[in-house]
Amino acid sequence: MFVLAVLRDTLKIVPSEFTKSREEALKYEINRKYANRVLHDIGLCMMVHDLLEIDEGYVQHSEGWIWVKVIFRLIMFRPFKDEVLVGRIRSASPEGIQVSMEFFDDITISADQMPVGSEYNSTEGVWVWRYEGNELFMDLDELVRFQVLDSVFLDVNPPRPKIGDVDSVPASHPPPYSLVCTIAGDGLGLLTWW
Numbered sequence: 001m002f003v004l005a006v007l008r009d010t011l012k013i014v015p016s017e018f019t020k021s022r023e024e025a026l027k028y029e030i031n032r033k034y035a036n037r038v039l040h041d042i043g044l045c046m047m048v049h050d051l052l053e054i055d056e057g058y059v060q061h062s063e064g065w066i067w068v069k070v071i072f073r074l075i076m077f078r079p080f081k082d083e084v085l086v087g088r089i090r091s092a093s094p095e096g097i098q099v100s101m102e103f104f105d106d107i108t109i110s111a112d113q114m115p116v117g118s119e120y121n122s123t124e125g126v127w128v129w130r131y132e133g134n135e136l137f138m139d140l141d142e143l144v145r146f147q148v149l150d151s152v153f154l155d156v157n158p159p160r161p162k163i164g165d166v167d168s169v170p171a172s173h174p175p176p177y178s179l180v181c182t183i184a185g186d187g188l189g190l191l192t193w194w
Contacts, residue, residue, distance in 0.1 A: 001083060004049055004073045005042050009033075012065045013057065023051055026070055034074060038176040040153050043078030044104060077104060079148045079179065086145050086191070089138060092127055094120045099144060099181070106178035109146060113182035115189060129189070136193060143191045146181040153177055 011033070017025040027048050034045040050073050057066035079085060087099040087107060096114070099107040111120070117130045118138075127138040138144070156176045183189045
């Protein structure tokens, strides 16, 4: 679920951070810059793990801060294929359910990845699994165990509008990183089922 990624960057330490040690100031700056951001094809940045290499800082003329080249490792959220995770059902629709892990919400379980015999109950607004004569409701906010099928990374840089074309930029953007998952397997689904 979590992996380490080695990155290199040139960071600035502003004068208000001079009272801290250099390592502490750099970790603060790395977390400020990278935490809760998606790096394409790497994953969701959680926090700095450690600093591997720190070059001497330099000050450019007319600036009051120090620029430091640093190599560091970040803890990244990037589940591998077929990994089993637990989250809460956030929403349901005829297309499937959305799951949240509190720190990551872009988890989709489509209708075709539900257990055999599942159908959407439009009056209740939830999915129901009909199993051996029982109706097992997938209520909102219930804990669900799911299996990762794929990690999807999208380049979400906004398209450049053409001159004079106001409607070319979409109002909503798809998430830059999402998981496609399933609950159609033994041991998967609501925790109360097993």
